[in-house]
Amino acid sequence: MSRLSTLLRLEAAETQTAQDASLVSHFHLTERPLLFLPLNHSGTEATPLAVMLGTEPARPHLLVTPPHGRPTTLLQELADHVLTYIDSFRNTERLLAKSRKPARERHTHAPQLLVANRKSITYVERLGRALRFTEPPEDSDPAHSVGRLGQWLTFFADHAEHPGSAFLLALTDLLATRWITGQSRLEDEHLAALLAWIDPPPGTTGLHAALETENPQLPGPDGRLHRPAGPATDPSFDSLELDPLLTAYDIAAAEGNTAAIARHTDRLNDLLHTYLRPTWDDAWRALGLLRTLPEIPDAQRRWAADRDRFTAYRTYLTTDGRPQPIKDDAVSAARRLARLELAQAAFDAHRALEDPFFMAERRTTGEALAGTVTDVDARHTIPGARGPRLRPRLTLHTTDPVRLDLGHLLAGPHNPRVHLAVRAITPRGQGTDLLLEVTTLTGTVNKPRSDSVPAVGDQLELTFAPEFFSRPAFPSRENTPWTHGGPQHNHPAAALEETEKP
Structure with missing residues (x-):
């Protein structure tokens, strides 16, 4: 944290009001992003309990895993929703040859996933890793399989690590870039509390609104409970509401009481909808605040590069389609690290040239x-x-x-x-x-x-x-010793990384 950011955070704490840290948006926000709010089963990794997703504020889709059941149905429904969204971006444009780039086709638009916080980005990466090697059932379409969903989630998560990419964004990160609050960065990961600081109800301060919002057992200023935005569930919610309901379901299942089973299943759906709906509304409210900011010119250039990557990966899936490797070999890891370092330096330089606040921060x-x-x-x-x-x-x-x-x-x-x-x-x-x-x-x-x-x-x-900032020169794979991942590596996904320009 720079001295300027520290000063603004201290001023926010003293005035109990969020402070401006920028007047522009550094990322492109599409007209039709997919909001993705996952909840995970407590005590397990990448095992969804529920997912709320959609592209319209008034039409959230809630997917729920059956009580004490496997999430097979949820994952297939999730694959249908996400892959149908991705498939809706079909229009392309023809780009003429320029400099060292040959003439090529590029999609005019690309998908964009929005999640509530940074932990949800990590969850997308873990879920993609867990699913991308899933074999599709016989006589099914691999292009709409759970395995293909895993490949796309991995694609989004990989590019979330690429500085400046807008494929997968956390709303708390975007808000914290624009406003600085009087609470810690860890507390800024609570979307409802962060919004309370930024846009408190009339007649109250950001601090008091956040204090009312962050207690998961007490209604916030809007009269609703605001649970942690996921992917982990609130422990008090687990012990006081979720676990008793699952226990009642188990008893009904042991007794063979089908009416009680159906009733408890409906109660679980209502309970999880009630849990996620405030975060859903907060997310669209946050997106509305962010859309009021003008984008810096470099955001459009980076989004055009994202559309190039989307086009290249979609072409790769249709021509080869093998999932990403479990881990990078030495050559791919070195190239990836160099590419990320280069992208971070160039991204920060562009931000400074187009955002006076960020330039002032770099001066400190x-x-x-x-x-x-x-x-x-x-x-x-x-x-x-x-x-x-x-x-x-x-x-x-x-x-x-x-x-x-x-x-x-x-x-x-x-x-x-x-x-x-x-x-x-x-x-x-x-x-x-x-x-x-x-x-x-x-x-x-x-x-x-x-x-x-x-x-x-x-x-x-x-x-x-x-x-x-220029990419360091790397030897070709043919000239790389086998001890460092030389010619024996032939996964075509590596070729995409080697030819990609940051």
């Missing part, structure tokens, strides 16, 4: 700086193969902490396309002088571009240019 950590231009050499040149090349230079004086090295490439919100390379770092007085060289949009010696060169006295904010 030394990943950005602000200063005054004290000198400009607009006619500076360097030798080139075809003659001198124009590379204007300027001196920037800053009192911010400087944690840069020579050669680092910087950019600023004034014109993100203009890149400035650090050529010298000189302490002076209580600050630092940076000698910067403009490397893009300079024009030529005969036709220089003056709009790319700041003037003396200009105030600049700079951070790392997103283009500065």
